[in-house]
Every structure is written in C-alpha cells, then in structure tokens.
Amino acid sequence: MYSSSIFKNNPDHFGEQEPQRAPIGVFDSGVGGLTVLQQLYRHLPQESIIYFGDTAHLPYGIRSQAEILRYVRQILNWMQHQRVKMVIMACNTSSALALEIVRREFSMPILGVILPGAKAAVQQGKRIGVIATPATAKSNAYRHAILEINANVQVWQVSCPEFVPLIEQNRIHDPYTTEVARSYLQPLIQEEIDTLIYGCTHYPHLAPVLRSILPSQVKLVDPAVHVVAACSQDLELLGLSNTYPPVATRFWVSGCPQQFAQSSIPWLGYTPTVEVADFNDTSVSNFTSH
Ligand SMILES: N[C@@H](CCC(=O)O)C(=O)O
Numbered sequence: 001m002y003s004s005s006i007f008k009n010n011p012d013h014f015g016e017q018e019p020q021r022a023p024i025g026v027f028d029s030g031v032g033g034l035t036v037l038q039q040l041y042r043h044l045p046q047e048s049i050i051y052f053g054d055t056a057h058l059p060y061g062i063r064s065q066a067e068i069l070r071y072v073r074q075i076l077n078w079m080q081h082q083r084v085k086m087v088i089m090a091c092n093t094s095s096a097l098a099l100e101i102v103r104r105e106f107s108m109p110i111l112g113v114i115l116p117g118a119k120a121a122v123q124q125g126k127r128i129g130v131i132a133t134p135a136t137a138k139s140n141a142y143r144h145a146i147l148e149i150n151a152n153v154q155v156w157q158v159s160c161p162e163f164v165p166l167i168e169q170n171r172i173h174d175p176y177t178t179e180v181a182r183s184y185l186q187p188l189i190q191e192e193i194d195t196l197i198y199g200c201t202h203y204p205h206l207a208p209v210l211r212s213i214l215p216s217q218v219k220l221v222d223p224a225v226h227v228v229a230a231c232s233q234d235l236e237l238l239g240l241s242n243t244y245p246p247v248a249t250r251f252w253v254s255g256c257p258q259q260f261a262q263s264s265i266p267w268l269g270y271t272p273t274v275e276v277a278d279f280n281d282t283s284v285s286n287f288t289s290h
Pocket residue numbers: 028029030032033058059060061062090091092093094133136164199200201202
C-alpha cells in the first residue's frame with residue numbers, strides 16, 4: 001500500500017500519475033553518478049530513472065557549502081517538477097554538505113551516499129581509509145558517520161583533487177592517472193588500512209587502477225551499492241516499488257550535452273541522448289508518455 005505521509009506537504013506531487021510509476025531522480029555533478037545508475041540497473045531493473053549531471057558547475061569538490069547548497073536546491077526543485085518519487089544524491093560532496101539541510105526543506109524522500117557507505121565500511125574493517133574530493137574530506141562527514149557507528153575504528157581521509165577532472169576527461173588509462181593515484185594512496189597504504197571507501201561516486205570508475213596499487217587484502221567499499229540497497233528498502237516501505245514496465249532513462253545536464261554524452265560512453269556502453277535542463281521551466285514533464 002502506498003504511504004503518502006512523506007509527500008503530505010505537497011499532496012499534488014504526483015498529479016494524475018500513479019506514484020509507483022514515477023521515476024527515481026539521480027543526480028551528480030557529472031558522470032560520477034553513473035556508478036549509482038549502474039547499481040540501480042543491476043538491483044532495481046524495474047524502476048524508471050531520470051539522471052541529471054550538473055556539468056556547468058563541475059567539479060563540486062572545490063566549491064563552498066553555500067555554492068553546493070544553491071545548486072542542490074535548484075536541482076531538487078527541478079526534480080520535484082519532474083514528479084520523481086525519490087531522489088538519490090549520487091554525489092558525496094552534496095551528501096556531505098547539503099543533505100541534512102535540504103531534507104528539511106523538501107517533502108520527498110532524499111537519499112545520500114555517506115551513511116550507507118560508512119555503515120558498510122564499519123562492517124568490514126577496523127582501519128578505514130577514505131578517498132574523497134577536497135570538500136568532502138574537509139567536511140569530515142565520513143569520519144563523523146563512521147565514528148558514530150563505532151568509535152573503536154580508525155579513519156584516515158585523503159583529498160584527491162585531480163581524480164574528478166581526469167575521470168571526466170576519460171583519462172583512466174593514462175599513466176599519469178596511475179602516478180597520481182599512487183601518490184594519493186601512499187599515506188593510506190603506510191597506515192596499513194584494511195578497508196577503503198570510494199568517497200566520491202566518480203572513483204569506482206578508477207577501480208582497476210586503484211586495485212593495481214593497493215595491497216590485495218584491502219577491501220573496497222562502493223557506497224553506490226549500499227545506497228541502492230537503502231533505496232530498494234525505502235521504496236518497499238513506502239509502497240512505491242514500480243510494478244509496471246520501466247521507461248528508458250532520460251539524461252539531462254546543465255552544461256554541454258555532447259560532452260556529457262561522450263564522457264558517458266565507456267560507462268553506459270552506448271551514446272545516450274542528453275537534454276539540457278531548463279530550471280526556469282516549471283511545467284511538469286510528461287515522463288511516462290515519453
Ligand atoms: N561525484 C562527486 C562530485 C565530484 C565533483 O564534482 O568534484 C562526489 O561524489 O563527490
């Protein structure tokens with residue numbers, strides 16, 4: 001049974017549409033959120049999804065909390081007009097800096113990646129390393145979340161400013177990327193971490209590079225896997241799981257659509273059609289008939 005309690009401040013949220021049929025909204029600054037999209041395809045293939053990449057403001061990781069909040073509010077407003085049934089912030093930086101605030105402002109379920117990632121890491125190790133954007137590392141969001149769950153583990157965080165630009169440029173296999181990764185991981189290897197969290201949704205794209213540098217016993221935690229498990233549980237609890245055939249994912253960006261399409265090919269395996277989102281257009285898009 002569908003529970004409308006969470007949408008009570010906005011009873012018209014779904015319009016004429018059946019709530020279960022509504023899409024899940026996923027957003028990131030760029031292609032990082034595609035790692036979450038891949039997990040959604042794997043574990044919740046019956047769901048329809050809309051994806052937004054805020055590429056005009058990439059990278060988020062070097063921005064202030066005020067800037068991130070401004071972008072996130074705009075995106076959530078837009079998502080609301082798309083009548084999504086749930087939002088996944090497929091971005092650690094906005095989960096660290098904006099999630100708690102916007103959850104109080106919007107009457108729709110919004111999931112972030114930090115808590116699911118922290119919970120999973122604590123179940124796996126005692127010496128936990130976190131690689132993240134400068135803003136996420138500085139926020140200490142992972143350290144706080146982990147220590148709140150278990151104060152007896154140790155946490156080391158490393159800020160990795162060069163990773164996002166390298167990934168957005170598809171330079172995964174460039175020897176320079178391996179060199180940069182080696183220098184970021186060095187202090188964590190020295191501390192003999194047993195677990196490493198991808199503290200940025202872009203980083204699982206670097207898995208082969210990181211794996212080749214890390215000692216084989218280090219376990220890698222991808223918060224994308226765990227946020228999708230949380231999403232599945234919440235949909236079930238709210239009675240919002242889709243039982244109809246899903247529609248194809250639609251992709252939107254704030255920057256150049258061709259560039260996003262190009263950067264997505266290695267992760268999607270095809271060239272997506274990408275639209276530019278118009279934040280001034282408050283009309284509701286007819287998602288299901290597309
Ligand atoms: N995907 C990113 C955002 C990275 C960025 O734009 O700097 C994150 O999880 O933090």
